[in-house]
Amino acid sequence: xxxxxxxxxxxxxxxxxxxxxxxxxxxxxxxxxxxxxxxxxxxxxxxxxxxxxxxxxxxxxxxxxxxxxxxxxxxxxxxxxxxxxxxxxxxxxxxxxxxxxxxxxxxxxxxxxxxxxxxxxxxxxxxxxxxxxxxxxxxxxxxxxxxxxxxxxxxxxxxxxxxxxxxxxxxxxxxxxxxxxxxxxxxxxxxxxxxxxxxxxxxxxxxxxxxxxxxxxxxxxxxxxxxxxxxxxxxxxxxxxxxxxxxxxxxxxxxxxxxxxxxxxxxxxxxxxxxxxxxxxxxxxxxxxxxxxxxxxxxxxxxxxxxxxxxxxxxxxxxxxxxxxxxxxxxxxxxxxxxxxxxxxxxxxxxxxxxxxxxxxxxxxxxxxxxxxxxxxxxxxxxxxxxxxxxxxxxxxxxxxxxxxxxxxxxxxxxxxxxxxxxxxxxxxxxxxxxxxxxxxxxxxxxxxxxxxxxxxxxxxxxxxxxxxxxxxxxxxxxxxxxxxxxxxxxxxxxxxxxxxxxxxxxxxxxxxxxxxxxxxxxxxxxxxxxxxxxxxxxxxxxxxxxxxxxxxxxxxxxxxxxxxxxxxxxxxxxxxxxxxxxxxxxxxxxxxxxxxxxxxxxxxxxxxxxxxxxxxxxxxxxxxxxxxxxxxxxxxxxxxxxxxxxxxxxxxxxxxxxxxxxxxxxxxxxxxxxxxxxxxxxxxxxxxxxxxxxxxxxxxxxxxxxxxxxxxxxxxxxxxxxxxxxxxxxxxxxxxxxxxxxxxxxxxxxx
Numbered sequence: 001x002x003x004x005x006x007x008x009x010x011x012x013x014x015x016x017x018x019x020x021x022x023x024x025x026x027x028x029x030x031x032x033x034x035x036x037x038x039x040x041x042x043x044x045x046x047x048x049x050x051x052x053x054x055x056x057x058x059x060x061x062x063x064x065x066x067x068x069x070x071x072x073x074x075x076x077x078x079x080x081x082x083x084x085x086x087x088x089x090x091x092x093x094x095x096x097x098x099x100x101x102x103x104x105x106x107x108x109x110x111x112x113x114x115x116x117x118x119x120x121x122x123x124x125x126x127x128x129x130x131x132x133x134x135x136x137x138x139x140x141x142x143x144x145x146x147x148x149x150x151x152x153x154x155x156x157x158x159x160x161x162x163x164x165x166x167x168x169x170x171x172x173x174x175x176x177x178x179x180x181x182x183x184x185x186x187x188x189x190x191x192x193x194x195x196x197x198x199x200x201x202x203x204x205x206x207x208x209x210x211x212x213x214x215x216x217x218x219x220x221x222x223x224x225x226x227x228x229x230x231x232x233x234x235x236x237x238x239x240x241x242x243x244x245x246x247x248x249x250x251x252x253x254x255x256x257x258x259x260x261x262x263x264x265x266x267x268x269x270x271x272x273x274x275x276x277x278x279x280x281x282x283x284x285x286x287x288x289x290x291x292x293x294x295x296x297x298x299x300x301x302x303x304x305x306x307x308x309x310x311x312x313x314x315x316x317x318x319x320x321x322x323x324x325x326x327x328x329x330x331x332x333x334x335x336x337x338x339x340x341x342x343x344x345x346x347x348x349x350x351x352x353x354x355x356x357x358x359x360x361x362x363x364x365x366x367x368x369x370x371x372x373x374x375x376x377x378x379x380x381x382x383x384x385x386x387x388x389x390x391x392x393x394x395x396x397x398x399x400x401x402x403x404x405x406x407x408x409x410x411x412x413x414x415x416x417x418x419x420x421x422x423x424x425x426x427x428x429x430x431x432x433x434x435x436x437x438x439x440x441x442x443x444x445x446x447x448x449x450x451x452x453x454x455x456x457x458x459x460x461x462x463x464x465x466x467x468x469x470x471x472x473x474x475x476x477x478x479x480x481x482x483x484x485x486x487x488x489x490x491x492x493x494x495x496x497x498x499x500x501x502x503x504x505x506x507x508x509x510x511x512x513x514x515x516x517x518x519x520x521x522x523x524x525x526x527x528x529x530x531x532x533x534x535x536x537x538x539x540x541x542x543x544x545x546x547x548x549x550x551x552x553x554x555x556x557x558x559x560x561x562x563x564x565x566x567x568x569x570x571x572x573x574x575x576x577x578x579x580x581x582x583x584x585x586x587x588x589x590x591x592x593x594x595x596x597x598x599x600x601x602x603x604x605x606x607x608x609x610x611x612x613x614x615x616x617x618x619x620x621x622x623x624x625x626x627x628x629x630x631x632x633x634x635x636x637x638x639x640x641x642x643x644x645x646x647x648x649x650x651x652x653x654x655x656x657x658x659x660x661x662x663x664x665x666x667x668x669x670x671x672x673x674x675x676x677x678x679x680x681x682x683x684x685x686x687x688x689x690x691x692x693x694x695x696x697x698x699x700x701x702x703x704x705x706x707x708x709x710x711x712x713x714x715x716x717x718x719x720x721x722x723x724x725x726x727x728x729x730x731x732x733x734x735x736x737x738x739x740x741x742x743x744x745x746x747x748x749x750x751x752x
Contacts, residue, residue, distance in 0.1 A: 563675025592735025
């Protein structure tokens with residue numbers, strides 16, 4: 001039979017509008033796939049049309065010493081980048097626009113964005129924040145798109161900041177390397193300096209040992225010196241008493257001579273005046289008693305000599321004392337000079353309290369010794385003056401001492417004078433002798449009063465000054481002894497401190513050498529870090545993403561085409577089975593196969609047209625590009641055949657119930673075929689039925705031919721098996737219904 005003259009086509013042509021309806025049914029898959037996919041064919045390529053509000057509240061701030069306004073830079077980059085439709089607006093307008101659906105997302109740059117960006121390397125870093133708000137209820141897919149864009153924005157901003165700080169870190173690392181090298185050299189110099197300081201400390205220790213020995217000798221010498229000062233003080237007190245007694249005794253001698261001379265002056269005047277009356281005068285002369293001179297010239301000479309010897313001994317002792325004090329002062333000055341030289345060679349010793357204490361003690365001792373030398377010099381001068389005065393007194397007393405024997409001889413000759421009073425010549429001689437005696441006594445009295453007594457008083461005054469000076473020396477001897485003891489104790493402590501300093505300097509030298517080595521090692525390690533522009537770029541993007549894709553999907557429409565083509569074909573088959581009557585025949589067939597074959601004269605052109613029209617329009621209208629265009633048509637035809645035979649089987653076997661079952665199956669396949677999301681994202685039920693869904697294999701096969709370019713043998717085998725098995729089963733159902741006479745005829749045929 002001819003295809004277009006079959007009984008089924010004759011029946012179809014008799015039904016008004018059915019041919020046009022069949023044409024419409026043939027276009028149902030195209031309506032699903034072509035029209036729907038064209039509406040979102042390049043959805044992700046049009047993301048720049050999504051309106052997004054940006055609110056820039058950022059204020060300028062300084063980063064690394066430069067004024068920056070990152071908020072303005074970010075806003076400008078987003079607007080110029082055109083990845084989204086960025087609209088600058090206010091905070092309130094952005095909030096209202098997001099709520100009303102005018103904006104799908106809002107980006108708010110806070111006022112402290114730049115300020116916080118500059119704290120990332122500070123002691124208290126604060127991460128800069130960009131506030132992004134969505135209104136998912138206005139569009140879930142739009143929210144996903146804007147979220148993806150927001151994540152890219154965050155990544156871009158982070159990389160930008162990371163690049164700035166990477167540059168700072170690389171520069172700082174380079175500076176650190178230079179600093180490590182400089183530090184290593186400095187540590188080496190420090191080690192050398194510490195070694196020199198250690199040697200200087202050892203020399204200082206040697207000097208301190210000598211200082212300790214000298215201070216011990218100084219203590220001993222000062223002890224002897226203070227003992228001598230104490231003895232000299234006692235002797236000077238005795239000298240003061242003796243000089244005072246000498247002055248008093250001389251004054252008594254002078255007063256006694258004057259008193260005697262004055263007492264006899266009138267008698268001598270009468271004797272001189274009454275020589276003419278020699279007899280009367282001689283008689284009176286016989287009655288005159290000789291003056292009683294109780295002055296012992298040996299005592300005077302002895303006392304004067306003792307005074308001179310005592311002053312000479314004091315001068316000698318003071319000279320020795322002065323020499324000792326000068327030697328002590330010289331030793332102390334030498335010690336102080338040695339200590340000052342050690343301090344200059346080692347400035348760190350200036351902070352040592354023991355060294356400072358020793359220097360202070362030496363200064364106090366040097367002052368005390370200098371004061372003692374001055375006092376001893378003054379006392380020596382006073383003693384020298386006293387000695388000269390004593391020598392002068394002794395010299396002045398010599399005529400008196402020399403005259404005393406004459407006076408005593410004269411006293412012894414007075415009886416003879418009485419015998420001579422009988423003669424005139426004797427009287428004249430007596431008169432002359434008396435005058436001579438009176439003059440001598442006057443001269444002696446005047447010498448004692450004007451020279452000996454003031455000299456003795458001067459000697460007493462000088463001895464008093466000497467006693468005062470020696471008292472001061474004696475009073476300061478305790479301070480000298482204490483200072484010398486403190487100096488000895490300080491030198492001992494200084495020696496102990498130097499021992500500790502030598503040990504500490506050894507440890508410091510070892511540490512400085514270790515530090516120098518470690519700094520040099522650190523500089524070597526840091527030298528491997530370079531600060532080229534490429535290094536900064538690599539730090540800001542440490543991982544280079546190398547995407548490799550086994551297949552390329554040009555756009556969203558191409559990616560969704562396998563799913564929508566499968567859905568369109570299945571929906572087209574369900575619609576076709578619901579509209580077209582697969583049970584009514586023009587005339588009774590001889591068997592079930594002929595019944596099926598007669599229906600295929602109309603059915604086959606429909607499912608073939610559905611597959612070919614849908615695929616062709618996707619190429620023509622939507623511009624779909626595939627890896628295997630021919631195989632895409634083949635898969636579409638095989639899928640359409642399988643779906644068609646499968647749906648007809650249920651329709652023929654169960655009637656309207658079969659169509660309902662297919663409708664439910666279609667809904668299940670929307671989720672179980674993994675057309676939109678990976679099946680792993682679905683629940684256990686859909687994962688379980690996934691392998692049993694016809695669309696699972698059509699979707700996979702179309703993905704292979706459109707995007708992947710792999711094999712579709714398994715998928716085609718499954719689909720062809722489904723179609724053939726369904727076709728054979730449909731023959732059986734027709735045969736069974738024909739056997740039970742479960743077929744229907746058009747009303748006109750039935751009337752005939």
